[in-house]
Amino acid sequence: MKQPRGVFVGFTVIAALVIVLTTGGLEGGAVAGTTPGISAAEAGGHIGEYATVCGVVKSAAYLSRSKGRPTFLNLGKPYPDQPFTVVIWGSTRDLFERSPEALFDGRRICVTGTIVTYQGKVQIVVDDPEQIELADAVLPIELSYLEKVLVKVVMASLGQDVTYGSGEWDEEASRALTEFQEAEGLEPTGLPDAATLRALAEGVTEMPADDQTMIIRLLLFNLAQREESR
Numbered sequence: 001m002k003q004p005r006g007v008f009v010g011f012t013v014i015a016a017l018v019i020v021l022t023t024g025g026l027e028g029g030a031v032a033g034t035t036p037g038i039s040a041a042e043a044g045g046h047i048g049e050y051a052t053v054c055g056v057v058k059s060a061a062y063l064s065r066s067k068g069r070p071t072f073l074n075l076g077k078p079y080p081d082q083p084f085t086v087v088i089w090g091s092t093r094d095l096f097e098r099s100p101e102a103l104f105d106g107r108r109i110c111v112t113g114t115i116v117t118y119q120g121k122v123q124i125v126v127d128d129p130e131q132i133e134l135a136d137a138v139l140p141i142e143l144s145y146l147e148k149v150l151v152k153v154v155m156a157s158l159g160q161d162v163t164y165g166s167g168e169w170d171e172e173a174s175r176a177l178t179e180f181q182e183a184e185g186l187e188p189t190g191l192p193d194a195a196t197l198r199a200l201a202e203g204v205t206e207m208p209a210d211d212q213t214m215i216i217r218l219l220l221f222n223l224a225q226r227e228e229s230r
Contacts, residue, residue, distance in 0.1 A: 037110045040076035040084035044122045046115050053084055053124060054110040054135055056189070060101035062093075069093065071100050073109070085123040086111050086132065096129050106178055106188045108135045134171075146219065151192050151200065153218050155180060157211055158203045164218065 037052035055075035059082070062071045069090025074082035086109075088100050096103065110133045113124035126132060145167035152164040155176055162176035174190035181188045184199045192200075204212065 037112075040082070043084045043115055044117075047117055047122070048115065050112075050114050052110050052112045053115065054108065055084065056108045057086075057104045057106060058082065060105040062099065062101055073100060073104055073111075075109075083122065085121055087118075087123050087125045089125070092127055092129070100132075104132065104134075106182075107174075107190060109133065110135045149219060150215075151177075151197070153215050154200050154204055157207060157215055158200070 037054040038046060040053060040055035043051075043053045053075070057073045057075060059074045059078035060072065061079065063069065071088040071090075071093050072079070073086035073088070074084075075086065076083040088096075093100060111124050111126065112131050112133075113126060115122060115124055117123070124131075148167040148169055149164055152162050152167075152173055155162050155173075156164055158180065160176040160180055162173050177192060177196065178188045178190040180199070181190075181196055184196075186195055186199060204215075207215075
């Protein structure tokens with residue numbers, strides 16, 4: 001049976017947009033800057049220094065029944081093999097807007113403070129929430145407005161809890177993409193790298209034609225609203 005032309009066109013447009021995202025057709029293509037710092041693995045060579053250490057939180061734990069109610073954010077590798085740990089005591093934990101493990105587990109962070117050791121483990125003790133900065137909130141590539149909307153719409157169509165009313169890449173988008181990456185067995189960075197974009201592209205090809213058409217309509221309506229607001 002001949003495929004309806006509208007469905008074919010819908011698939012073609014989606015495929016073209018996916019190709020733009022996965023073959024380098026990104027505006028600018030520049031690598032965005034992140035907070036300078038040393039890696040978790042290198043921190044052991046800077047004991048006693050006041051410095052910034054960056055890395056992905058591979059495991060996190062809140063010991064609510066232990067003395068001082070500590071929270072541990074382990075960078076580089078999960079406990080007990082982590083090369084570096086961020087320690088947050090209960091009194092400081094209460095200053096965070098949300099639990100530190102919910103905020104940072106699986107995310108790339110940078111923490112600033114004096115690097116010390118405790119029982120052979122390298123760490124920084126955090127006394128102020130502002131010592132910790134999310135380092136993955138900035139995209140590693142410069143996506144255009146439409147490209148960011150496309151990624152978010154595809155994520156939503158694949159069942160991720162993310163809103164697509166704007167082209168801003170916020171913490172909600174990063175968190176939703178992290179969940180998608182974990183489900184696909186990818187590194188959970190929360191950033192739309194090439195491997196993640198290709199996984200999203202595969203998801204699009206498996207969608208029913210009606211869902212593909214819906215994505216196109218949402219993109220066009222979103223773009224129209226942006227133009228009307230100028």
